[in-house]
Amino acid sequence: MKIVLATFGxxxxxxxxxxxxxxxxxxxxxxLLAAPPEKAAWAGKLGCRFHPxxxxxxxxxxxxxxxxxxxxxxxxxxxxxKEVSAQFDILPRxxxxxDLVVGSSLALALSTVAESMGxxxxxxxxTPQLLPxxxxxxxxxxxxxxxxxxxxxxxxxxxxxxxxxxxxxxxKKRKQLGLKPVQxxxxxxxxxxxxxxxxxxxxxxxxxxxxAFTQTGYMHLDQSDQHLPELETFLSAGPAPVYAGFGSMPKxxxxxxxxxxxxxxxxxxxxxxxxxxxxxPSQFSNTDDVFFVKGYPHLxxxxxxxxxIHHGGxxxxxxxxxxxxxxxxxxxxxxxxxxxxxxxxxxxxxxxxWRSKLSSQKLAAAIHKCLSDDLIPQQAKAASxxxxxxxxxxxxxxxxLRALDYK
Numbered sequence: 001m002k003i004v005l006a007t008f009g010x011x012x013x014x015x016x017x018x019x020x021x022x023x024x025x026x027x028x029x030x031x032l033l034a035a036p037p038e039k040a041a042w043a044g045k046l047g048c049r050f051h052p053x054x055x056x057x058x059x060x061x062x063x064x065x066x067x068x069x070x071x072x073x074x075x076x077x078x079x080x081x082k083e084v085s086a087q088f089d090i091l092p093r094x095x096x097x098x099d100l101v102v103g104s105s106l107a108l109a110l111s112t113v114a115e116s117m118g119x120x121x122x123x124x125x126x127t128p129q130l131l132p133x134x135x136x137x138x139x140x141x142x143x144x145x146x147x148x149x150x151x152x153x154x155x156x157x158x159x160x161x162x163x164x165x166x167x168x169x170x171x172k173k174r175k176q177l178g179l180k181p182v183q184x185x186x187x188x189x190x191x192x193x194x195x196x197x198x199x200x201x202x203x204x205x206x207x208x209x210x211x212a213f214t215q216t217g218y219m220h221l222d223q224s225d226q227h228l229p230e231l232e233t234f235l236s237a238g239p240a241p242v243y244a245g246f247g248s249m250p251k252x253x254x255x256x257x258x259x260x261x262x263x264x265x266x267x268x269x270x271x272x273x274x275x276x277x278x279x280x281p282s283q284f285s286n287t288d289d290v291f292f293v294k295g296y297p298h299l300x301x302x303x304x305x306x307x308x309i310h311h312g313g314x315x316x317x318x319x320x321x322x323x324x325x326x327x328x329x330x331x332x333x334x335x336x337x338x339x340x341x342x343x344x345x346x347x348x349x350x351x352x353x354w355r356s357k358l359s360s361q362k363l364a365a366a367i368h369k370c371l372s373d374d375l376i377p378q379q380a381k382a383a384s385x386x387x388x389x390x391x392x393x394x395x396x397x398x399x400x401l402r403a404l405d406y407k
Contacts (some may be wrong), residue, residue: 003400004098006034006091006107008054008083010061011247012315013105014039016126016197016219020102021048023219023397034094034107046223051094053107054083062252073333081169084108088173095119102400103189111189112170116177122403124195124396126218126314129338131194131209132187139334142354144341162186187211195399198314199392201383202321203342214399217392218318223297231273231301234291238271240306241291242367245275246330247313253332257358259283261309262290264363268371270306299323307370309363312336312343312352321348324384326370326377328363330355347379 003024007017014035021033025047033043037052038059044050060079087109095101095114103110104124114121129136134148138158167185174181182188187210196205196215205215235241244261246253258274262284265272276292284290293301298316302308302323310316312329317339320327329340329352340352350369353362370376 001099001401002030002032002097004032004034004095004101005104006053006094006101006110007104008036008057008087008106008108010057010313011039012313013126014043015221015315017104017124018043018046018048019219019221019393020124020396020400022046022221023393024400027397032094032098034091046221053090053094054086064253077165080106080108081165084166084169085173088113092117100401100403102403108166108170108185108189109173111191112174112177112179116179120403121191122193122195122400123189123191124197124400125190126197127335127338128196128198128203128205128209128215129335131190131196131205131211131213133206133209135206135208136338139338142331142337144337159184159186193402195396197392197396199318199321199387201386202317202339202346202348216396216399217387217389218314218322219393219396220299220318220322220389223299226297226300228293228296231291231293231296234271234273235304240304241265241271241273241289242307242309243273243275243302243305244309245316246311246332247275247316260358260360260363262287263360264367265289267360267364268367270367270371273301273305307349307367309367311355312339314339317343321380321383322387322389324381326380328353328366328370330358330363346383347375348383349376349380 005017005021007013017033021031024031031049032051033048034051034053036054036057038056040050040052091109091113098119100120101110101114102122102124111121129139132155134152137151138154140158141154170185171181190211193212196213197219199217200215205213242265261274262272271289273291273293276294298319302320302325305325307326307328308320309328312331327343327349329343329349331337331340331352332355343349344351350366353366
């Protein structure tokens with residue numbers, strides 16, 4: 001069977017689809033992955049047949065001054081509007097001849113294009129928050145733990161805004177394709193039966209969500225073992241360090257956080273391993289208690305950490321959980337606030353620290369909480385034993401193929 005997987009976003013949006021692509025390929029299917037062009041070499045090296053989709057997302061993110069200001073939010077919406085409009089032009093060529101297409105993240109034109117070409121379609125959500133529910137707010141809302149009536153209001157407001165944004169764009173394109181308009185473009189994108197690729201041990205999908213769903217578990221990518229002798233020497237030289245990495249965030253924003261992270265780690269007597277996505281040297285590059293890593297697999301690194309500090313992406317949250325390590329989430333935007341709240345409710349970490357309120361003192365207190373509160377590391381270890389990443393990937397692959405039952 002010829003299957004096209006399409007996704008658009010940062011590495012966190014692409015990596016699980018790479019895992020799915022390889023799983024379907026190993027099952028004997030002809031699989032094509034369509035994703036941002038800067039991921040072509042990486043995906044090809046892993047064995048994925050690849051087609052570029054849209055512009056360079058990484059370059060766009062790196063061009064932002066920060067990721068949590070109102071101006072950045074409007075710039076992001078404008079960028080996505082342009083990219084989704086362009087998807088209607090390129091996707092017909094990409095999916096021509098496919099027996100099945102699967103979308104995720106910001107591949108928002110795929111549902112309509114697939115419908116116009118008569119190709120079965122499914123959508124994979126990496127976070128339950130994408131499904132309308134009274135248990136959580138609309139993704140643009142940062143505040144969680146509020147009453148059900150408030151969450152429902154945020155969804156109504158989100159849908160009202162969407163009528164003049166995504167739904168308007170989708171229906172304009174649908175008219176050009178000779179298709180009937182949709183009342184709610186987002187529900188149309190999610191499809192009749194959405195796949196939620198996230199782990200129940202962190203949060204179960206609420207039963208009141210729209211539409212029907214199957215929760216399968218996060219799709220982890222098996223990467224070949226990497227050996228970095230300098231890192232291994234650093235890890236063996238003392239107690240487990242803390243990790244900090246804010247992937248999918250502007251490079252400038254990441255670099256500016258380093259002194260704050262190092263100060264917090266030192267305040268509690270811990271060394272730090274920091275993910276480095278920028279080229280310039282750091283003032284801490286030659287210190288004995290700080291080690292910088294680039295592109296090192298999370299699943300190989302995280303089990304050696306005392307705690308993981310990250311921005312709250314679905315993938316990093318899932319990788320921390322399966323590694324059995326406490327996590328401290330510093331959300332910047334969108335569903336990162338959701339994951340921060342769910343990690344706290346699941347006792348996998350302390351309360352999240354909003355990026356706009358981050359300080360060395362607050363971060364040091366959060367690290368201390370992870371190290372001194374026995375419940376958090378115990379719960380983290382217990383959660384990791386409940387996750388079967390092979391079963392999650394196999395279940396997702398099987399569920400994808402069930403799209404043919406919904407024709």
